[in-house]
Amino acid sequence: QQQVKQSPQSLIVQKGGISIINCAYENTAFDYFPWYQQFPGKGPALLIAIRPDVSEKKEGRFTISFNKSAKQFSLHIMDSQPGDSATYFCAASSLAQKLVFGQGTRLTINP
Template sequence: QQQVKQSPQSLIVQKGGISIINCAYENTAFDYFPWYQQFPGKGPALLIAIRPDVSEKKEGRFTISFNKSAKQFSLHIMDSQPGDSATYFCAASLLRGDMRFGAGTRLTVKP
């Protein structure tokens, strides 16, 4: 049973468009919500992360929106580029450090 539910499974966006990936969780003990980016043949790498006392965090073209009451968070990629084509995982972590990951979203940005 997935503790973090992620959608959509795959996403195709035109270059310059906005990519949006959504995640939901149930366990209110989760205290850290990162997004990881994975390119083929590589391990996942941290993209951006947020803590539950903040509703939004922006780093360049990447923004996390966090809704604590709804237990949902999302990743927005503005001005999507072909180089953003990758698999994206949301995750939620307990204070002791172990994380639970969503199923992943394969993003394709068409030139």
């Protein structure tokens, strides 16, 4: 059973465009929702994270939107740049449940 479902599996965006990756979760006890960024040959690294007491968190060009009632959260990358080309993973956890990851999205930003 996939506890966190991520889409799309791959995404191509033109430079300067908006990249949007979506995730849905099942477990209502989840209370920590991070996004990880992974470049080829590297391990994933935390990009941005949100807890469910807020509906949106913004850090530079990266924004998480969180919809608690729909059990969905998404990553928006504004003004996408070629350097943003990477694989992105959403994840979720609670005090009782270790991090569970989505399937990953391979993002390509065309120059």
